[in-house]
Amino acid sequence: MTFRLPxxxxxxxxxxxxxxxxxxxxxxxxxxxDAEGVxxxxxxxxxAFYEGDSTRIVRSVSPTVVKYGYYIPKGDSTxxxxxxxxxxxxxxxxxxxxxxxxxxxxxxxxxxLLEVLDQIAAAKVVAWWGTDYLHLAxxxxxxxxxxxIWQSPPKD
Numbered sequence: 669m670t671f672r673l674p675x676x677x678x679x680x681x682x683x684x685x686x687x688x689x690x691x692x693x694x695x696x697x698x699x700x701x702d703a704e705g706v707x708x709x710x711x712x713x714x715x716a717f718y719e720g721d722s723t724r725i726v727r728s729v730s731p732t733v734v735k736y737g738y739y740i741p742k743g744d745s746t747x748x749x750x751x752x753x754x755x756x757x758x759x760x761x762x763x764x765x766x767x768x769x770x771x772x773x774x775x776x777x778x779x780x781l782l783e784v785l786d787q788i789a790a791a792k793v794v795a796w797w798g799t800d801y802l803h804l805a806x807x808x809x810x811x812x813x814x815x816x817i818w819q820s821p822p823k824d
Contacts, residue, residue: 703781705811706789706804710779713802713813714795718775720765722758729757730805730812737818739798747819771796 699707712728715721731754738747752760778794782801789804789811800818804811 700784702786702789702806702811703784705806706781706784706791707779709804709811709813710791710793710802711777713800713816714777714779714793716757716761717764717795717797718771718777720761720763720767720769722761722765725754725757725761728811728813729754730807730814733757733814733816735816735818737798737800737816737820739820740823745823752816 709728712724716724716728733754735752735757736749737752738749740747775796776794778792780792782790782792787806791802791804793800793802798818798820800816802813803815805814806812
């Protein structure tokens with residue numbers, strides 16, 4: 669594997685500033701199997717909501733998930749909180765599929781691994797609806813999302 673000097677310098681600077689582990693992975697450096705599993709679960713999460721694919725929820729989100737988020741309703745100026753249990757996630761993505769809505773290819777699909785240990789992990793995803801922080805656990809050998817906290821894009 670050949671690295672160019674600017675890449676190595678950028679990687680060293682990023683790591684010295686405490687950048688997330690995904691910086692190297694996003695730059696083409698091989699990830700560990702656990703990091704790959706966490707990334708796959710996070711991408712499944714975004715893909716499920718973007719494409720209306722409930723199989724991705726089943727594959728990567730624990731049925732006991734706790735999801736809570738904050739958004740500003742149209743015509744309002746304050747955040748409101750709301751939960752979304754597993755069954756509601758499934759219903760929502762099925763409605764996306766049934767509606768035929770498509771998410772533009774230009775919509776954000778950012779996944780940043782914040783930390784990956786041998787049993788738990790944390791990741792950040794940025795999508796059209798805002799930013800989600802995911803907690804994951806390795807359950808029976810598979811990385812599953814167990815907790816989500818999110819908010820809509822910040823107020824200007």
